[in-house]
Amino acid sequence: MHRSAPRLSRILACAAVPVMLVAAGCSSDSGGDKDASPSATASPSVSAKPTVKPAVFSKLPEPCKSIKEKTVDSLVPEAKDRSGTADKSNDVSTRGGCSWNGLDSQGVDGSQYRWLSVSFMRYDSDQSRGAGDKLAEEYYAKQVAAAKATDGAKKVADEPSAGIGDQATTVSYDLRKTDADFKYATVVTRTENVVATVIYNGAGYQGAKSPKGADLLKDAQKAAKEAVASVTAANK
Template identity: 85%
Template sequence: MHRSAPRLSRILACAAVPVMLVAAGCSSDAEGDKDAKSAKPTPSVSAEPTVKPAAFSKLPEPCESVKKKTVDSLVPEAKDKSGTADKSNDVSARGGCAWNGLDSKGVDGSQYRWLSVSFMRYDSDPSRGPGDKLAEEYYAKQVDAAKATEGAKKVTAKPASGVGDEATAVTYDLRKTDADFKYATVVTRTENVVATVVYNGAGYQGAKSPKAADLLKDAQKAAKEAADSVAAANK
């Protein structure tokens, strides 16, 4: 009897092991189910709003945006044929250039001409919108500003075909420096860039003022070159 008792104890201990393992396994599964039920789904992170990238990332050199031969034709006696560039703290977003000169005709008087081109470029912004839409807003403001020029008379505005994605030509008369000036302003938008060309002239010392139709034709030519130079600068 003394020898069989220890053997019986060992058999009973071994038989109990599977029961303990099964119990432990069941306990583990129950806790896992409990954790799974109590776990909360992780909220998804909403993506930031996206906008279409702007088509153009830079501007042309303003004083080179209008061809030299065009400048020579529109401003025959320009003081500085290379033009006077506007000061800008961000040449990739805005810039401009101007030419002016007085062409003496002797006894027939003198002809004054002034030509300017300015650019404004917009980047796309998630909070403000696509660059081309922002340019559309600025384009409309430029047209309205030209039509509302103080002292302007005989104001007309009409679409200018063949210039950029959209363009408007504004013409008017303006009396200043004891002369009757004729003005032609062409505002054009190409994708996310707006170009504004202003061309005006007057006759002095008995010379007649330039014809409005001729002035407008020349302004549209300069505006088309300015608009085309935007795409060329981004190739």
């Protein structure tokens, strides 16, 4: 009887092995079914990037026709070329400009010199860079900063100008050059995705007095309004 006890223990242990294996197998299969659910095996979806809004303006006006002839005649008397001198551009749909200049002789009262220019910059919307109007805002700020930082400028003043496009800033200053005291008026304006910059300056020669800065600024604002209107007209 004493010898049979160890043998009986081994028999009971071996008999228990299949039961444990079966139990373990059932437990593993049950857990596998739960992990095989679609929500657990599906790869996470990648959300698409939001698309930028399209630019409002797709064209630019002809720069030399963006300012009315009668305005050019008024601002630049005796202009060398009333039709203007166009800036060179590799892509006239995104960049362009024009300028006029003339010396009006007033006999014994001397001469008055005037120079007027208008330039345009248009931005398309771009998925990587952003919306066209936002890119135009950045360029607008750079143009204002550049005008204020003109080398040799004195009595620099700037202020917002309402009623010209979506944004507008006027910058005025005095500048001594070619032995004359020049008055400058710059109007930088943004309408949607286009920036228009108007620069108007003048000086008196041969004893003539320099023009009044306030008058130049008023005339520059008039030209800027016409430039903005020409952008809208070009895209109808």
